[in-house]
Amino acid sequence: MFEKELNELRKNDLLRQFVSRGSPQGPVITISGKRYINFSSNDYLGLAGSPELLRAAETAGRRFGFGAGAARLLAGGSILHERLEKAVAAFKMTEAALLLNSGYTANTAVIPAIAPEGSAIFSDELNHASIIDGCRLSRAKVLVYRHKNIGHLEGLMKKEPAWRKVVVTDSVFSMDGDIAPLPDLCTVSRKHGAVLYLDEAHATGVLGKGKGSLAHFGLDQEPWIIQMGTFSKALGSLGAFVAGTRDMIGWLTNAARGFIFSTALPAPVVAASIRALSILEKRPGLVKRLLENTHRTAEGLKTTGYDPGDAETPVLAIKQRSVREALALSAFLWKKGVYAPAIRPPTVKEPRIRVTVTAAHTAEHIQTLIRAMQKYGKL
Numbered sequence: 001m002f003e004k005e006l007n008e009l010r011k012n013d014l015l016r017q018f019v020s021r022g023s024p025q026g027p028v029i030t031i032s033g034k035r036y037i038n039f040s041s042n043d044y045l046g047l048a049g050s051p052e053l054l055r056a057a058e059t060a061g062r063r064f065g066f067g068a069g070a071a072r073l074l075a076g077g078s079i080l081h082e083r084l085e086k087a088v089a090a091f092k093m094t095e096a097a098l099l100l101n102s103g104y105t106a107n108t109a110v111i112p113a114i115a116p117e118g119s120a121i122f123s124d125e126l127n128h129a130s131i132i133d134g135c136r137l138s139r140a141k142v143l144v145y146r147h148k149n150i151g152h153l154e155g156l157m158k159k160e161p162a163w164r165k166v167v168v169t170d171s172v173f174s175m176d177g178d179i180a181p182l183p184d185l186c187t188v189s190r191k192h193g194a195v196l197y198l199d200e201a202h203a204t205g206v207l208g209k210g211k212g213s214l215a216h217f218g219l220d221q222e223p224w225i226i227q228m229g230t231f232s233k234a235l236g237s238l239g240a241f242v243a244g245t246r247d248m249i250g251w252l253t254n255a256a257r258g259f260i261f262s263t264a265l266p267a268p269v270v271a272a273s274i275r276a277l278s279i280l281e282k283r284p285g286l287v288k289r290l291l292e293n294t295h296r297t298a299e300g301l302k303t304t305g306y307d308p309g310d311a312e313t314p315v316l317a318i319k320q321r322s323v324r325e326a327l328a329l330s331a332f333l334w335k336k337g338v339y340a341p342a343i344r345p346p347t348v349k350e351p352r353i354r355v356t357v358t359a360a361h362t363a364e365h366i367q368t369l370i371r372a373m374q375k376y377g378k379l
């Protein structure tokens with residue numbers, strides 16, 4: 001059983017396998033006892049392996065224990081959960097916020113709850129898999145618009161009579177690193193009375209001095225904007241949040257199945273997220289350094305003949321003509337001690353190496369990547 005399916009994947013170079021770290025997450029990791037410079041994490045601010053997060057988790061663990069033992073609506077929540085929700089609401093300048101166990105859970109729990117039967121969801125074609133799955137789980141009609149194409153989106157919205165319209169987009173697209181056209185998305189959403197649902201997974205801690213995509217564009221939070229974000233990427237922890245009006249959060253508390261029917265996050269994890277958020281607010285130098293490193297890496301890559309595109313964020317996509325080519329480049333980098341795996345269909349249509357830069361990379365780490373790419377270009 002399943003052998004045929006696996007063989008099919010193998011035949012098409014699409015079999016996915018994971019590696020296992022023997023070290024903390026960071027710019028340098030060990031895999032099978034060997035050191036690799038790591039361009040493959042979403043730990044944009046280098047917080048995942050930081051002693052500060054670990055200390056916060058240890059302290060919370062001593063007071064609250066580890067497991068939550070129940071869902072929030074039972075006895076699973078702690079005062080730390082509530083504190084983090086208040087901190088997120090203040091950070092995002094919303095009335096309220098709610099924690100969920102992961103970004104994947106958030107999208108699959110919140111989208112069906114805000115877009116019930118009779119509504120219409122308008123979803124960017126390059127949205128993350130968890131958004132796609134959230135749309136599939138909802139009973140709404142789903143209309144997919146061409147990537148960042150406002151004309152196409154508006155054309156679809158005009159024709160749609162649904163009583164509730166929800167526009168859903170990644171703020172930063174996870175596999176290409178480009179930014180959604182928020183000013184235009186806000187304009188059309190306002191015009192058509194739609195809810196705008198932003199997935200800030202890769203924008204939190206990255207754009208708008210870390211505050212996210214609205215701050216990046218100088219836009220205000222509005223009652224019809226729902227912001228979802230994760231603690232699992234730049235904030236180096238685990239879990240997700242949804243932020244918006246008190247009523248919306250009240251509704252999710254009663255209707256979002258992934259919230260209601262799942263055990264709450266462990267208090268030590270929540271404590272680490274609280275600490276990460278406070279580090280983000282107190283140390284603007286971290287985001288600045290992330291941007292400098294992104295710029296340095298993108299400029300360096302351009303000299304190798306591998307153009308990372310606009311490089312608006314630390315997600316740099318080096319597109320390849322085929323899966324084979326993406327695998328060959330990744331294997332070459334691996335031999336040179338650089339970990340940057342190939343991203344293949346069905347995750348993306350166009351195979352690529354996804355290089356993610358962090359604030360923790362040194363100039364030397366970046367130079368090692370660039371030198372390896374230069375060598376590969378000359379083969």
Ligand SMILES: Cc1ncc(COP(=O)(O)O)c(C=O)c1O
Pocket residue numbers: 102103104105107128130170174199201202230231232239240
């Ligand atoms: C845009 C986007 N949304 C949601 C998620 C899921 O977040 P998490 O890893 O916390 O489940 C990811 C992570 O891959 C993502 O890139």
